Structure formats: structure tokens, C-alpha cells
Amino acid sequence: MMTPDSEAALAEAVAGATGPLRIQGGGTRPIGQAKGEVLSTAGLTGIELYEPGALTLVAKAGTPVAEIEAALAQENQRLPFEPMDHRALLGTTGEPTIGGGVATNASGPRRIQAGACRDSLIGVRYVDGQGTVIKNGGRVMKNVTGYDLVKLMAGSHGTLGVLSEVGFKVLPGIEATATLVVHGLDAARAVAAMSKALGSPYEISGAAYLPEATKTVLRLEGFEASVTYRLKALRALLDGFGDMEELHGEASRDLWAATRDVTHFAGVAGDLWRISVKPSDAPEVLKFLPSDMRYSLDWGGGLIWAVVSEGADLRGGLGKFSGHATCLRGAARTFHPEPAALAAISQGLRAQFDPRRIFNTGLMG
16 A cells, blocks of 8 residues: 655656556545555645635645644634544445545535535645646635635545645634434325425525434534524424424434434445436435335435345336446445436546546546
8 A cells, every 4th residue: 555645755656657646545445446656645644724714724735624623613613514434334444534525525414505525625636637736726825725625525536636726715603503403204104395495495405315213304503592593493394294303412413423423324235336316316216226125315305325135236226217226235336327428528527637548547437
């Protein structure tokens, strides 16, 4: 394993590579069949710039997410996109890094309100396939340009370049949190309730369905008085859907931490799939999937987590529905195949960013 401790050393390692490189952050989310010698960014650590007044933070790619969240918490600030921790779910070790979060576009339940990781990203530095250091975007909001390339790196899984530094806009902390729990709904009614809540003016920051507990959960965050008012209004809006209860403070936070990290499937035998679909399609998509699977819904129904028997391929179950399915744990641990037109664009991009095709060979086609 190569673990360069500076951007210059990272560039030198890439430039001198004579074969494929398997790019790794904290090693908490292995996926696909990438080949080659491991090139880890874990040696690139430290917060480079933090300006609470400007709501911006810049850190080296190997910096642990926990370190960044601790620094933000001291100033009552936070990352908007609520990055998940895959360790319990995937049975991995290591430490989630901020560069790994960007590379995978890791985004938690708050995505429906605050957007994905890429939506908070304002700047990146990375090393391309020739060993050249590239900078795009900025370190403060007023200097940000070139958003398209910044966003392109988010979710590229290390196939276009090796991140060395990332910059974010951050948000103020949350004073109060509460969750409205609706009991006893099936998937169709749960999606209907979540859609109604998300279409309201009450600023829902989390909407999930936990069928094994027959709970539909809706999160409200903000100032105490605002949360109290919106919670009352939300109860009235959803009157008739089912029995309701409220969770406040720590109970609400614990529920959403577990929902974010999908810990209800930690240690559960079988292949783990992550399926992204249009929220309104979720109830019908579920009908095409194995009847013995265990599942939960996040993002108002747009994200399906499913555990199925080993070897089952859920991609055929999407049928006529638009979406994609990725196997995160199991023998079929691969990304969803891209349509021909999109695959051609992806290959063209990789040819420009990594002409030697040394980054994560075989990972995404």
C-alpha cells in the first residue's frame, strides 16, 4: 500500500505508477472489482482553512469526518449533507474520510432538504492520471468558479482523479429536533404520507419508512419555537393516516443516526443493495423485487435499502422503472451498468482525466 503524506508525494506516486492503482480513503466502503496496488489518501490529513464567519471549511482528503464534525461543532456548525458511516452496515473497519465522502457523494437523510454532498462542495484539488495537480473551484464562496468540474468529482469513486483537498460551505448548527412517527402504514400509504409532508411548507429534513417496525418517520429541525409550531401543523396535515407519536431531542437524533447508517441491517445475512428510484415509484418497484427481502425506504421513498438472498440480482426487478441498483455487499458487488449513451460519455471523460486508465480499473466499467 502507498500512503503519501503530501500532495506532492501523491502526484509523484501517480506519475511513477507503472500499473493500475486502487484508490482508497478510509477503507470503510469497498465496492466493485477495482484492481491494482492500493493508493491510500489516509496520510493527507488536517483542516487547511476554517472560517466560521464565512461558513466555509477546507480540509485535506484523508481527514477523518469525525475530526471535521468535531471542529464544526465547537462553532455550532455542521456539514449540510449528513454523511453516513458504512462500517456497521458493511462490517468494515477504518475511519471514514472527507475525501472518501466526496468520492462516493455520501449523503444521508437530510439530502431531501439540504442536497447531496456535491451540492455543498465548493472546491477541490486532485491529481489526474498523468500525475498533474489540478485545482478547481475556490476556498471561499465569493471566489468559487467552475462548479461543473467540482461536482463532477463528487461521486466519481476515484476513477477521474485522486482527491487531495476538498472545500465546503457549511451550515449553522441545529437548536432543536423532533420526529413525527406514524404507525401502521404499508409502503404505498407510507410513501403517500411522506410525499404529502415533503410537499408541505413545514421543511421536512428527513422522511423514511421502516416497515419491520411499521413506522413512517418525519423529521423537523430548527429553532425550538419553529419546530413546535411545524410539528403541530404536520400532525394536523397527516390526520387520518394512522396513530402518531412524537420523539424529541436525543431520541429523535438517535433514530436518525440509525436511519442514516442503516444499522437495522448491520450483521443481517444476505446481499445488500442500494436502489435509487423516483419516490412515487417505490411501492410498485417493491412488488417486482423478491418477496422474502428485507427493506427500508429513505429520501421519501427515493432510496431503497434491501437485503436479499445471496446471489439474487435485483436489477431486472426495476423493469420499466427509471433508476439504478448497486450491490454494496455480496458476490455481485458492482455498480449498475450505464446506458450505452451515458457509458460513452463516461468513457470519454475518463480518457481525458486518466488517459493511462490506471485509476480504479474495472470499478465502473
